[in-house]
Amino acid sequence: MAEYIDVDSAIPMSGLRVVLTPGIPGPWSESAKAILHVKKLNFVRAAQEVLGANVALIRWTGQATAPVAAWNDEPPRTTWIEQLALFERLAPVPRLIPKDFDQRVLMYGLANELMGENGFIWHRRHIMVRDFTRPEVDPGVAEKFVILGNKYGYSPEAAAAAPARCAEILRRFAEQLKTQHARGSKYLIGDSLSALDLYWACTAATIYPLPEAKCAMPELFRAVYINTDPVVQTAADPVLMAHRDFIYETHLELPIDL
Ligand SMILES: N[C@@H](CCC(=O)N[C@@H](CS)C(=O)NCC(=O)O)C(=O)O
Structure with a gap:
């Protein structure tokens, strides 16, 4: 199984952190991972607890779903559409948003x-x-x-x-x-x-x-x-x-x- 840190440890870090649910292939989380894989973006995984209290995650992002993507001290992205825009900016090649x-x-x-x-x-x-x-x-x-x-x-x-x-x-x-x-x-x-x-x-x-x-x-x-x-x-x-x-x-x- 992949390595995860807790959300509290991920908050002050720089670089790309992605909150995912360990052991569960949720379609939103797998989509974020698929984009990161194709774009060869490195990231640190932080763990969401499925249907858990997720206190640190709520304090940080105002919600408790996974995935969340955070880049440096920018506001964490909690929805697929914002995450796609972020990943496309961080790694424009290969392009995953059509130019046309x-x-x-x-x-x-x-x-x-x-x-x-x-x-x-x-x-x-x-x-x-x-x-x-x-x-x-x-x-x-x-x-x-x-x-x-x-x-x-x-x-x-x-x-x-x-x-x-x-x-x-x-x-x-x-x-x-x-x-x-x-x-x-x-x-x-x-x-x-x-x-x-x-x-x-x-x-x-x-x-x-x-x-x-x-x-x-x-x-x-x-x-x-x-x-x-x-x-x-x-x-x-x-x-x-x-x-x-x-x-x-x-x-x-x-x-x-x-
Ligand atoms: N943040 C996502 C939605 C993700 C979402 O709905 N995640 C659900 C998947 S069932 C989740 O985290 N469920 C577990 C929970 O709420 O604890 C988006 O809008 O792009």
């Missing part, structure tokens, strides 16, 4: 559909909370999912809307990939790797996690990440999973170091 205006607008729009508040992962999390608070689930596990749901806006109405919203986004990504393949590109935007390919590769784990040999994770997390919702399943076109595998095999590090 229209491609850039499309990339940010689609990335927000995956990563943003009320995007794919957000709704996928509602489905996880729905499924892991059912009466047959171990009460100790269900209790954690109630806390997760309360933290991230779960309600029965939100859960009811989530599968269709996830499926809509998956269908758009599959269509985008097929259009790109037809014009001879292997990537979601333009003709080269962008942050969107990395976001998709890391998000795909919440439908089909990577196999244990490539990404070891606690058994409970694997069960939570494997999609069993039929509406989401129908929209999970094989082209999407093939793209995840292509991006990991071509651009990322396996097995994943958590």
